[in-house]
Amino acid sequence: MLELGELLVQEKAIVFRGFNVTPETHGSAADALLPQRLAYVHGNSPRTKVGQNVYTSTEYPPELVISMHNEMSYAHAWPGRLLFYCEHAPTTGGATPIVDGELWLESLDPEVRAAFGGGVRYIQNLHDGYGLGKSWQDTFETGDPSDVEAFLTGTGADWKWRDDGTLWISQLRPATTRHPVTGIEVWFNQADQFHPAGLGDDATALTEVLSSDEIPQSVTFADGSPIPAEYITHIQETGLRLAVDVDWRAGDLLLIDNTLVAHGRRPFTGPRRVLVAMSV
Structure with a gap:
């Protein structure tokens, strides 16, 4: 059986659904999946720190599309993994699109x-x-x-x-x-x-x-x-045309390889709250 790291490299992104992750259990889940969580130092996106190196995923207005990107790809060092957690699902929209970076490059x-x-x-x-x-x-x-x-x-x-x-x-x-x-x-x-x-x-x-x-x-x-x-x-x-949307349900986790996969955000309505943590 593949180790988690090997599986993530193979699949590039993994959705954990049906595990009923709550705000109270999110910390332990993040500890298991991201053993070395990083602070968002030199990050350019507006975020709020809500826990031990856990942040709101973004605070841009809900009507905006956030284009595809790899987190902190402008910096000298970037996180190897991102873990998203859906605390509150949106009423409509709000998917996190992800795109294969190799496919994106080849399609330009x-x-x-x-x-x-x-x-x-x-x-x-x-x-x-x-x-x-x-x-x-x-x-x-x-x-x-x-x-x-x-x-x-x-x-x-x-x-x-x-x-x-x-x-x-x-x-x-x-x-x-x-x-x-x-x-x-x-x-x-x-x-x-x-x-x-x-x-x-x-x-x-x-x-x-x-x-x-x-x-x-x-x-x-x-x-x-x-x-x-x-x-x-x-x-x-x-990037947006090639992306696959990950629609959110409360309690979902999404783990991505931040080099192999870029991510974004679709517009939404309702009380969407998605948190993100990062690791090496």
Whole structure:
């Protein structure tokens, strides 16, 4: 019989249904499936910490689609596994779509794949407690700048503090990666979630009134040249088109390999509450 790790690599995602996991038993289930839970340090999504390295899965408005992505693929290190838990199922919608990263990569237009061959440069402007987007305090779960500097040292990122307390970070990362066990190459970046074309009309309008030093996050090709909006649209639409929806029932768990599989969120109505934990 396969060990859980071997099964997850083989299947890429596993749904645990019918185990009647409750808020009271979720912690022990997470301990069993994720023995080394990680803090969401340097995470860019708005979340609330609700337990021992357990977070709300996202706090974006329910009417929005969250495009396919691998958690923290913009960072120097990322979680190997994600465990989602449905505490309250939505009234309608709210599925977590997942997509095979190898299939996503193979399905992209060759022109787009070639254009991303040099990698992606992510830019973040993290304010000092008041402004657009997340603060550096929320992003790094600390109020001590020296903790942030210690974290960033050795990550390959360029960073500096501005006079107004904003933390500017620039990171050059590859657009694809290979799974540490199988060696399979997958599409693995969040260019579309850092690009205004992937965030809707409001984000696009924001770039017309704010400078690059004021926008919370942005992205370019490795050489600093702009990424065409049509590339971003193609990437997003391809990932969502290929995705398989995991519909939620209260008590469900979903364990995914965060390298082999990307995930997102469908719009919903009702009191959806899905929590997430991460591990190496």
